[in-house]
């Protein structure tokens with residue numbers, strides 16, 4: 001019988017195993033072991049000399065192997081933090097990204113507190129953006145759409161668990177919204193071009209959430225084209241896009257008659273979201 005594995009040794013071995021496929025291998029190893037043991041990462045650090053039970057060694061090894069194969073930590077844990085919310089995520093939804101919080105911040109600047117604004121999040125996935133807005137602006141009426149019924153099931157489960165009121169609608173972009181009008185439209189649509197070199201690394205996430213199957217701008221075009229008819233005068237459209245799509249999205253917004261067209265950069269200084277105002 002082999003010597004008992006300590007938590008410290010298990011973490012070290014896992015970090016080594018994960019290193020080739022993750023640039024946050026140590027953190028990933030800690031999250032996965034904390035998940036197996038049902039404790040916090042801080043507690044792990046205090047228990048470094050403890051032995052890991054054989055069953056836990058096996059469960060941990062299975063998770064580490066999946067992480068090494070590129071599965072996002074969020075799918076392995078079953079949840080992901082976004083804004084101030086803990087969201088359930090499964091492979092039916094994109095793992096919400098920290099840079100998408102930029103869109104939430106921008107949306108909140110456009111939404112005065114205590115106003116009964118009508119907001120829609122197109123392509124809501126896990127519900128991340130819609131739920132963050134509903135949390136921060138309880139007086140707003142928030143609608144969230146997706147063409148994926150499986151994604152909507154996850155999003156509505158998140159709304160229920162968090163006790164947040166969001167109305168969910170199934171359908172392709174504007175088709176999901178009947179003839180409703182909004183004060184604010186936000187969307188993080190699929191914007192990766194078909195065949196893009198980044199897609200293989202994202203293979204565990206739904207392709208529908210990542211790529212429009214065309215040049216990467218098709219979903220953005222569809223949303224922008226339909227937006228003027230669905231926005232009240234003075235209303236805003238805010239869109240996340242790829243780091244090299246800012247100029248194209250600004251041009252689409254201007255061509256659709258939007259004013260005050262501008263782009264915001266992420267923490268790394270890359271163009272990440274663009275928006276405009278319906279005059």
Ligand code: SAM
Pocket residue numbers: 093094095096097100122123124125126127128129145146147148151171172173188189190191208209210
């Ligand atoms: N809003 C979530 C977030 O930021 O984490 C998910 C964004 S994900 C990049 C894009 C979402 O758009 C996916 O949930 C996908 O199912 C949805 N989607 C793709 N094509 C769509 C379409 N034609 N109409 C509506 N939603 C669509």
Ligand code: GLN
Pocket residue numbers: 097188189190191192202209210211240
């Ligand atoms: N931000 C995601 C990525 O680059 C892409 C999400 C999207 O297409 N909206 O991994």
